[in-house]
Amino acid sequence: MNKTPIFLLNILLCLLSLVAPRLLPAQTPASPPLRWGADAEGGAPFIFPDRQDPSRMLGFEVDLVAALAAQLQREPVFVQNQWDGLVPGLRIDNYDIIVNGLEITPDREQEINFSTPYYVTFEQLTVRKDTHDLNSLQDCSGRIVGTLKASLAERILQAHPDIEIRSYDGQITAYEDLALGRLDAVLMDHPIALYYGATNPRLKLVGDPIGEMKYGIGLRKEDTALLQEINRALEELTANGTLRTIYQRWNLWTPRLAAFFNDRQPSNVQPEAWQAFLRTNRLERTWQDKLEQYRLKYLPLLLKAAMVTIGLSLSAMILAILFGLLLSLLRLYAMQPFSFLATFYIEAVRGTPLLVQLLFIYYALPQLIGVKLSPVVAAVAGLALNYAAYEAENYRAGILSIPRSQMEAALALGMTRWQALRHVIIPQALRLVIPPVTNDFISLIKDSSVVSVIAMVELTREYQRLAGIDFDYLGLGVVVAVMYFLIGLPFVRLAGWAERKFSLDKRATAPATNP
Amino acid sequence: MSSTNPVVISVTDLHKSFHHNQVLRGVDLQVEARELTVLIGPSGCGKSTFLRCLNCLEVMDQGRITIGGITLERRHKSQALSHDFHAKTRTLRTNVGMVFQSFNLFPHLTTLENVMRPPMVVKGLAAATAKARALDLLGKVGLASHANHYPSQLSGGQQQRAAIARALAMEPQVMLYDEPTSALDPGLVDEVLNVMKQLDQEGMTQIVVTHEMRFARDVADKVVYFEGGNIVESGPPSRIFSSPGDERTRKFLRKYL
Numbered sequence: 122m123n124k125t126p127i128f129l130l131n132i133l134l135c136l137l138s139l140v141a142p143r144l145l146p147a148q149t150p151a152s153p154p155l156r157w158g159a160d161a162e163g164g165a166p167f168i169f170p171d172r173q174d175p176s177r178m179l180g181f182e183v184d185l186v187a188a189l190a191a192q193l194q195r196e197p198v199f200v201q202n203q204w205d206g207l208v209p210g211l212r213i214d215n216y217d218i219i220v221n222g223l224e225i226t227p228d229r230e231q232e233i234n235f236s237t238p239y240y241v242t243f244e245q246l247t248v249r250k251d252t253h254d255l256n257s258l259q260d261c262s263g264r265i266v267g268t269l270k271a272s273l274a275e276r277i278l279q280a281h282p283d284i285e286i287r288s289y290d291g292q293i294t295a296y297e298d299l300a301l302g303r304l305d306a307v308l309m310d311h312p313i314a315l316y317y318g319a320t321n322p323r324l325k326l327v328g329d330p331i332g333e334m335k336y337g338i339g340l341r342k343e344d345t346a347l348l349q350e351i352n353r354a355l356e357e358l359t360a361n362g363t364l365r366t367i368y369q370r371w372n373l374w375t376p377r378l379a380a381f382f383n384d385r386q387p388s389n390v391q392p393e394a395w396q397a398f399l400r401t402n403r404l405e406r407t408w409q410d411k412l413e414q415y416r417l418k419y420l421p422l423l424l425k426a427a428m429v430t431i432g433l434s435l436s437a438m439i440l441a442i443l444f445g446l447l448l449s450l451l452r453l454y455a456m457q458p459f460s461f462l463a464t465f466y467i468e469a470v471r472g473t474p475l476l477v478q479l480l481f482i483y484y485a486l487p488q489l490i491g492v493k494l495s496p497v498v499a500a501v502a503g504l505a506l507n508y509a510a511y512e513a514e515n516y517r518a519g520i521l522s523i524p525r526s527q528m529e530a531a532l533a534l535g536m537t538r539w540q541a542l543r544h545v546i547i548p549q550a551l552r553l554v555i556p557p558v559t560n561d562f563i564s565l566i567k568d569s570s571v572v573s574v575i576a577m578v579e580l581t582r583e584y585q586r587l588a589g590i591d592f593d594y595l596g597l598g599v600v601v602a603v604m605y606f607l608i609g610l611p612f613v614r615l616a617g618w619a620e621r622k623f624s625l626d627k628r629a630t631a632p633a634t635n636p
Numbered sequence: 637m638s639s640t641n642p643v644v645i646s647v648t649d650l651h652k653s654f655h656h657n658q659v660l661r662g663v664d665l666q667v668e669a670r671e672l673t674v675l676i677g678p679s680g681c682g683k684s685t686f687l688r689c690l691n692c693l694e695v696m697d698q699g700r701i702t703i704g705g706i707t708l709e710r711r712h713k714s715q716a717l718s719h720d721f722h723a724k725t726r727t728l729r730t731n732v733g734m735v736f737q738s739f740n741l742f743p744h745l746t747t748l749e750n751v752m753r754p755p756m757v758v759k760g761l762a763a764a765t766a767k768a769r770a771l772d773l774l775g776k777v778g779l780a781s782h783a784n785h786y787p788s789q790l791s792g793g794q795q796q797r798a799a800i801a802r803a804l805a806m807e808p809q810v811m812l813y814d815e816p817t818s819a820l821d822p823g824l825v826d827e828v829l830n831v832m833k834q835l836d837q838e839g840m841t842q843i844v845v846t847h848e849m850r851f852a853r854d855v856a857d858k859v860v861y862f863e864g865g866n867i868v869e870s871g872p873p874s875r876i877f878s879s880p881g882d883e884r885t886r887k888f889l890r891k892y893l
Contacts, residue, residue, distance in 0.1 A: 526738060526740045527740060527742065529693050529740065530740035530741075530742070532693065532729065533693060533734035534758060534802070534806055535726055535754070537726065540757050545742055549742075549743065552744060625786075625788065
């Protein structure tokens with residue numbers, strides 16, 4: 122009778138253990154977040170940081186993904202990635218889908234799958250208000266027209282050989298140059314023209330829609346199940362009017378879109394998001410406001426990014442120092458194949474750009490040997506592998522500058538070659554190379570900004586992002602420059618101290634215990 | 637007296653050449669325990685190379701070296717050095733203390749660490765034991781008060797005495813000196829020679845390459861005259877210095893005495 126409860130408990134546990142494994146897989150499909158890749162620097166109305174609070178993302182694609190994720194019962198997670206690298210980033214599994222004004226083109230369809238189009242638009246010509254003779258591409262003969270690099274607009278312009286094309290990385294500078302008279306017109310996707318051309322008091326949109334382009338959600342070729350789910354969800358969102366509401370809120374509902382979705386019902390949805398954008402855009406700030414924004418919004422974000430830079434640089438340098446020492450020893454003392462390999466490695470790494478090495482590690486390794494490194498690991502590994510080659514040469518120079526007689530004295534005492542290296546040669550060599558190694562470390566802190574190409578948000582990347590919001594490259598630039606300087610300073614001081622402390626020539630300093 | 641002592645160093649038919657320059661041409665030498673042997677001869681005669689061959693800082697081309705019961709032998713220059721040869725080399729080196737012309741102390745270590753560290757590394761001696769022994773040896777060479785100085789804070793004579801203490805810390809059976817006072821100011825020479833004299837009185841077997849003829853005459857048990865890569869003659873200093881048997885020895889000594 123006493124045993125009964127325990128007996129029951131045992132049965133319960135047994136049943137649980139049988140049931141639990143069946144419960145778990147049933148739960149997991151709903152739980153993984155929906156990671157979506159986009160470039161917040163691309164700007165409005167797709168995805169852009171809120172001017173009031175730069176850590177918050179706005180845009181019609183943010184709203185679209187939120188609706189989509191809700192439909193799929195998954196949590197949306199935004200992954201920042203440079204626009205140029207969106208497709209490679211998708212292929213190495215940094216995110217599950219791309220939603221970032223990605224035009225469906227036959228070239229891209231070779232590499233990835235696209236959902237059914239979620240937006241259809243066209244190219245829009247923008248000119249200065251005082252220009253009256255330009256209303257079509259034919260009118261632009263002999264004129265200078267700005268556009269975005271590698272866009273449909275650029276391809277359309279290239280079909281007109283008598284138009285002089287200026288290709289830009291970002292829309293802001295293009296429209297600014299148009300306003301300043303450096304360009305005669307700008308041709309870009311209609312949503313961009315609406316948000317950056319039409320909102321500029323000196324510019325106006327002119328002419329008929331040019332060409333047609335469809336934005337699709339990008340997916341990996343193998344994710345066919347997800348593709349079907351997303352297409353079904355898009356269908357649902359179209360049918361229940363959610364998509365249309367989103368586009369209307371952003372003032373992006375055009376007759377062409379209505380025709381595409383075959384949805385011509387009248388509607389009373391107000392373009393609130395568009396109006397909010399106009400309001401914050403027109404907001405003129407006093408310098409006190411700006412200062413406040415620096416202190417409250419920008420500084421915390423920059424400090425966070427600075428911590429990434431520090432962590433990245435420190436871990437890369439520690440690894441570079443260790444690996445570099447190994448390389449230099451192999452090059453100097455190892456048996457033939459190893460010595461040659463070390464030399465080859467050093468020369469190969471020093472002879473190629475860091476940028477190429479990073480892209481290789483991040484994008485080519487997955488194709489080559491199926492190793493997919495996270496951005497952090499790839500960044501640290503890339504910097505460490507690169508700097509190890511330079512450190513190896515520092516150490517080699519240091520080791521070679523230790524007189525041969527030191528090795529002889531150690532050997533004569535009965536040490537093995539390795540013992541002599543470890544206890545006599547390397548400790549002296551390390552002291553000698555403190556200045557060049559410090560130098561390299563300062564370089565590494567600055568070179569760490571290169572890793573932004575593999576989707577790492579560090580100090581320089583964050584600076585670009587924040588400066589892009591208000592076009593404030595000056596103020597933030599000074600802040601970031603000071604930050605880099607302050608990051609490097611302690612290490613310079615530390616190195617100076619170590620150099621004095623470990624100096625081999627002690628004549629300048631008093632002995633520890635002088636009788 | 638000397639005939640009662642066992643032979644500690646025995647060298648037979650030692651050859652060594654650098655490229656085509658024959659530096660040693662079949663040297664034979666026997667050194668008895670407790671003896672102090674001085675090697676003299678003109679520059680480039682091979683006496684330093686001979687000393688360096690004894691503890692394999694230069695690997696002999698051909699010949700046989702026995703020190704303290706360990707024998708290294710090589711039939712011909714073309715004979716590859718075996719693993720066994722290298723292992724024996726290390727054992728032999730711990731048995732042979734070497735003192736260099738330029739001291740070669742380890743500049744990143746204090747005097748004390750210079751003396752205590754090698755036995756810890758090579759013989760696995762405990763730090764406390766090594767330290768006690770090192771302080772003892774530094775006291776013996778008159779550097780007890782300089783234990784915590786770095787080499788760059790010592791005079792040449794002090795550095796060389798520290799180097800002798802470092803070699804002694806390995807408890808060698810034999811001490812080799814390669815022109816130990818050549819780099820010293822004349823005023824500092826005696827303090828180093830006195831240490832060697834003291835070791836001789838304690839019964840250390842020593843070979844010294846030097847130009848200090850006074851030291852050779854007063855302290856050596858045997859003087860060996862080297863020229864042209866071989867021993868010309870050897871004998872007690874009284875005979876070599878007063879009535880050398882060979883014309884070459886006579887000519888050399890005339891320049892120095």
